[in-house]
Amino acid sequence: MRVKDQYFLKKQNQSLVLEYIIRNGPISRAEIAKHMAMSPTSASRIVASLQDEQLIKEVYLETDEVGRKATYFMANEHSVIFVGVEIDVGVVRIGLMNLIGEFITVRSFHTKTDHYEDVVEFIGQMINDLISEQQIGKDRIAGVCIGLPGLIDNEKGTVEFSAQFNWRNVPLKQILEQKLDLEVFIDNELKLKALAEYVSASLPYKNVVMLGFGTGVGSALITDGEIYRGANNMSGEIGHMTLDPYGAYCPCGNFGCLQTYIAIDFLLDEASKTRPMDSMEELAAAYKSKEKWAVNILDKAATYAGLAIKNVVCAFNPDAVYLSGSLIEEHPEIAELVIEKHSNSTWFPESYSYDLHVTQVKEMGVVKGAALSVQRKLIKSLNFKGGA
Structure with missing residues (x-):
């Protein structure tokens, strides 16, 4: 040999x-x-x-x-620490995880996410503050992983495009590494959340799909414990599948993308044609009050979401499907409606081939998945020199 x-x-x-x-x-x-x-x-x-x-x-x-x-x-659980970060619309979440996958501390911060320079400055300061607060030497930090929505080049650590933040070609890895003096990884948030769900699942699934319905629409596949990425880490971008080339304009530059029928901003725009609408809480309240216009909007969105589940199942044939995102996690009535619409659209062989769940990792899923991804990189490479 x-x-x-x-x-x-x-x-x-x-x-x-x-x-x-x-x-x-x-x-x-x-x-x-x-x-x-x-x-x-x-x-x-x-x-x-x-x-x-x-x-x-x-x-x-x-x-x-x-x-x-x-x-x-x-x-030696405290010999090495992994930092997981989620950047979402209006919020940044940060967690420090030890070698055995336990969180030492987790924090959530409200912030503006319009300008990536401000976000980088904020994240850098918060990570340094948490490390100092926990009295952790930087030599014990194996790395930092940032999860956020959008098309991410995980090899280069570049945000190619994020419709939620309107960021294009942002070299997030490079900027944060200069700020933190630590190794930084960048990845799609739903892929990281799917990894966390896979690791946390109570049943030994082999292939798991997660779908996210919220400020955008996406999916992620975990197969044999690994994130399926495709050629350019673009696997799962179902939100930008074209349903109607003459439909509503999508920030990605195309028209009639799937997310223009489901994502929150588009639902609120549609609702505002009837009356001014600033939040999903208002739209959900109108739906629960059985106001016909609100019922029609969410019924249509749930129909498209149900079909998205069906199409992903037909494409990947997973053991389990997990539903996530703010529409699902913050509005149980919408989650029930999506599941109902999906049940009505399935065909016989498909309906018995997988388990359908609402996410269990919820709002901390991205942070957990991000930290776990650094843990896996350490285990695979074993080139860390640290101590406790």
Whole structure:
């Protein structure tokens, strides 16, 4: 075997062992060797290397044998910290997560998101303040991941286009790395939220789709635990599928996109043709009061949302579909209407092929997914030099 192949196999085994210890610790060397199908010598060598990195620690547990304590290993949970951030319309959420996936602290801040320079300045200051407040050295921060809506080049860390903020070609990674002096990753918020949902799911699903209905419309696919991205990280952008080329103008530059029938701003514009309408809470209240015009608007939007679910299921054939976004999470009556419309549109083979849920990770899903994505990068690379 070539040296390069040997090195790759060693790093892969290290990653698998670390992930197994995080999920199952405390655990013995013998149990690690058995589960990983490797020799006791190899297991001991990998465990020693992870101890050198200070990513795991020894613990001693009582055994059935009198007077004997066995050596076990578990994740050194505070050896490394992951920072997850969500930028949403009017709000920024930030969370610090430890190695075993527990949040140390989570904060939400109301902010203006019109100018990315202001957002970058604000995020940089808040992250530095939280790190200082928690007395965490920057050498323990493995990285920062920012999730936001839009077309994101996750390799370059560039916001290609975000209709919600009207940002184009913003080099967010570059700017934030200069501000924070930390490694920064940028990704689509729904992809990160789907990852958090997949990790948190109570059932062992293989393929999970999340759909988001709120300030925009999108979908994300997790398959075998990995985010499916497509060629340019554009997988799942169903909000910009054209339904009617002669329809309403969409900020993406096209007409009649799916989101122009469902997204909040378009619903409020439609409602304002009847009476001035400033928030979804007002429109939802009119719907609950059975005002005919409001019922017609949300009934039509729910019909399109239901069809979007059906089309995504037909395309991906997932084990489970999760519905998310402010329309779903903040307005249960709209969620029920969407599920009802979808149920009426399904065909027999499809209706029994998957489970349909409303998101469980809710408003902290993007922050959790962002932090988890950095955790996964660390586990896969194992090039972190830190400590606690």
